[in-house]
Amino acid sequence: MRFLKGHGTENDFIILPDPGGEAGVTASLVTRICDRRAGIGADGVLVVTRTKESHEVIEHAAVAEWFMDYRNADGGVAEMCGNGVRVFARYLIDAGLEQASEFGVATRGGVRKVRVEPNGDITVDMGKPVVHGESLVTVGAQEYRGLHVSMGNPHLACAIGDPVVQLDLTHQPGFDTCVFPTGVNVELFNPVGTSRAVMRVYERGAGETRSCGTGAVATAVAAAALSGDTTGTWTIEVLGGTLTVVLEEDTSYLSGPAVIVASGDLMLAE
Numbered sequence: 001m002r003f004l005k006g007h008g009t010e011n012d013f014i015i016l017p018d019p020g021g022e023a024g025v026t027a028s029l030v031t032r033i034c035d036r037r038a039g040i041g042a043d044g045v046l047v048v049t050r051t052k053e054s055h056e057v058i059e060h061a062a063v064a065e066w067f068m069d070y071r072n073a074d075g076g077v078a079e080m081c082g083n084g085v086r087v088f089a090r091y092l093i094d095a096g097l098e099q100a101s102e103f104g105v106a107t108r109g110g111v112r113k114v115r116v117e118p119n120g121d122i123t124v125d126m127g128k129p130v131v132h133g134e135s136l137v138t139v140g141a142q143e144y145r146g147l148h149v150s151m152g153n154p155h156l157a158c159a160i161g162d163p164v165v166q167l168d169l170t171h172q173p174g175f176d177t178c179v180f181p182t183g184v185n186v187e188l189f190n191p192v193g194t195s196r197a198v199m200r201v202y203e204r205g206a207g208e209t210r211s212c213g214t215g216a217v218a219t220a221v222a223a224a225a226l227s228g229d230t231t232g233t234w235t236i237e238v239l240g241g242t243l244t245v246v247l248e249e250d251t252s253y254l255s256g257p258a259v260i261v262a263s264g265d266l267m268l269a270e
Helices: 027-034 082-094 213-227
Strands: 002-008 011-017 044-050 066-072 102-107 110-116 122-125 130-139 142-150 154-159 185-192 196-203 207-209 232-238 241-247 252-256 259-265
Touching: 002 082, 011 082, 027 044, 027 066, 044 082, 066 082, 082 102, 082 110, 082 122, 082 213, 082 252, 082 259, 130 154, 130 185, 142 185, 142 213, 154 213, 185 213, 196 213, 213 232, 213 241, 213 252
Parallel strands: 011 044, 066 102, 154 185, 196 232
Antiparallel strands: 002 011, 002 259, 044 066, 102 110, 110 122, 122 252, 130 142, 142 154, 185 196, 196 207, 232 241, 241 252
């Protein structure tokens, strides 16, 4: 099986081209591919399939030719991945599968419109964040309160007084399983001024990652709520670089770099 590897602010993905939806990618194969010692190593897998070939999203075939079938590193399927869709778009462009500067990508969280910027960055329309109230998370012995934000996938974005650089995120933070029965992505951030935040993230199914696109938007939403201005442009600093989030009344946008770094033949078998 052919593969490529790419990343968006060091949130890295294995790309598996499967236009006809015939590869039969399984959870066990995904976990082996994502293993950083016995596999290639990645935070997740992006399976590239024509939308019309997938019963999950076939209703979007008229507006998006390609479906981003995203799997977390633990093999579980996910609704959306903000950095993943930007890397997915970069692959489509580099492979000549999309020629326009703007096009739609089908995901389990709906169709996401992407745009190639003049500087090469990829911007994705992330849709309108949905706020479901507050909940608590435990990191070590510390308990933090955060905002429950849905970006198609669940997030708990917590502004904290402790410096995020000092947090130990080697273990999954504790959370209310009644609120998040399928798990949650946890963002812990320090607001910096009126339009900037420094963020770390523990992703559902992947552990701590160097970046998270949907998490960056959720963080911007939580930071904006604290500032009292729910619209505007936010700079989100993650371990792997910098992302820009624009919050508007009816939608949100995520922008940043997306690059393909390698390609080859996958020799792992079931």
